[in-house]
Amino acid sequence: MQPATVLTIAGSDSGGGAGLQADLKAFALNGVFGTSVVTVLTAQNSAEIRAIEKVPAAFVTAQLDAVLADLPVAAVKTGMLASEETVRAVAGYAPRLPNLVVDPVLVNSDGVQLFPSTVDSAYLEGLFPHAAVITPNLREASLLTGRKIISDDDMAAAATELAATGAGCVVVKGGGRPGIEAVDAVWHEGSVRFLRSPWVGTRNNHGTGCTFAATTAALLAQRVPVQDALDRAKRYVQAALERGAAWQIGSGHGPLGWPTATDH
Numbered sequence: 001m002q003p004a005t006v007l008t009i010a011g012s013d014s015g016g017g018a019g020l021q022a023d024l025k026a027f028a029l030n031g032v033f034g035t036s037v038v039t040v041l042t043a044q045n046s047a048e049i050r051a052i053e054k055v056p057a058a059f060v061t062a063q064l065d066a067v068l069a070d071l072p073v074a075a076v077k078t079g080m081l082a083s084e085e086t087v088r089a090v091a092g093y094a095p096r097l098p099n100l101v102v103d104p105v106l107v108n109s110d111g112v113q114l115f116p117s118t119v120d121s122a123y124l125e126g127l128f129p130h131a132a133v134i135t136p137n138l139r140e141a142s143l144l145t146g147r148k149i150i151s152d153d154d155m156a157a158a159a160t161e162l163a164a165t166g167a168g169c170v171v172v173k174g175g176g177r178p179g180i181e182a183v184d185a186v187w188h189e190g191s192v193r194f195l196r197s198p199w200v201g202t203r204n205n206h207g208t209g210c211t212f213a214a215t216t217a218a219l220l221a222q223r224v225p226v227q228d229a230l231d232r233a234k235r236y237v238q239a240a241l242e243r244g245a246a247w248q249i250g251s252g253h254g255p256l257g258w259p260t261a262t263d264h
């Protein structure tokens with residue numbers, strides 16, 4: 001038996017906690033072979049993103065052509081695409097990208113918008129209609145819908161509104177709303193349900209969103225049905241947070257740990 005191949009189209013996090021470094025780690029720990037198309041380089045650590053250098057869209061597509069010409073990609077995750085050109089270029093390939101999980105990275109951890117709003121519309125019109133799953137966090141869902149999102153009902157309403165883009169499944173992630181539980185809203189086939197797990201009290205949450213989306217893609221590549229994949233990705237993130245909870249790597253938000261197979 002050989003592993004399924006999965007592709008991440010994402011940015012590099014020099015600090016190692018998020019971006020394609022987190023994706024490749026989640027791929028390996030979820031049993032798939034990871035390939036990576038790099039969209040941006042970030043000068044980043046556990047505390048901040050200091051600078052972003054975009055890879056030209058033409059070189060993003062050159063990487064995509066090289067991977068797709070040779071490797072049996074069974075699922076794709078997108079992360080920080082960073083420019084309208086790159087979002088639209090990836091959207092042009094989307095009909096050929098199976099099990100596409102789109103994690104729209106649009107704001108930094110302080111909630112500040114990272115890119116011009118033309119990037120948001122390229123996601124809404126170009127990429128979401130082709131996605132099997134989209135995974136905005138609270139702030140991104142708020143930015144994309146213009147809604148204030150405070151309650152579970154607000155999350156459900158935002159997920160339903162984003163489903164109108166044509167995405168197969170919408171997850172509004174609630175990591176930005178600490179509580180007793182970490183709650184995410186999932187729209188699928190016309191109804192909304194909630195994913196709930198115990199809140200893990202730790203500062204080491206750099207890469208939770210990347211890890212959730214990458215794990216979902218890894219499971220879809222292994223033919224796990226989408227709702228099961230989301231339940232399992234949620235448990236994986238919880239276990240990864242628990243494993244790294246006491247680490248002190250960096251002065252800011254440290255990385256997630258490595259769950260063992262029996263953890264999740």
Ligand SMILES: Nc1ncnc2c1ncn2[C@@H]1O[C@H](COP(=O)(O)OP(=O)(O)O)[C@@H](O)[C@H]1O
Pocket residue numbers: 136137138173174175176182183184197198199200201202205207208209210212234237238241
């Ligand atoms: N401290 C935490 N304890 C448990 N689950 C968490 C915690 N922080 C985030 N999560 C979960 O991690 C996943 C990623 O969500 P989130 O952190 O909102 O994404 P992003 O990194 O894109 O902001 C979601 O399933 C969310 O509920």
Ligand SMILES: Cc1ncc(COP(=O)(O)O)c(N)n1
Pocket residue numbers: 010011012013018019020042044079080105205206207208209210211
């Ligand atoms: C290159 C890159 N991509 C994505 C994120 C978001 O990370 P998170 O998973 O913590 O939302 C990041 N900080 N850097």
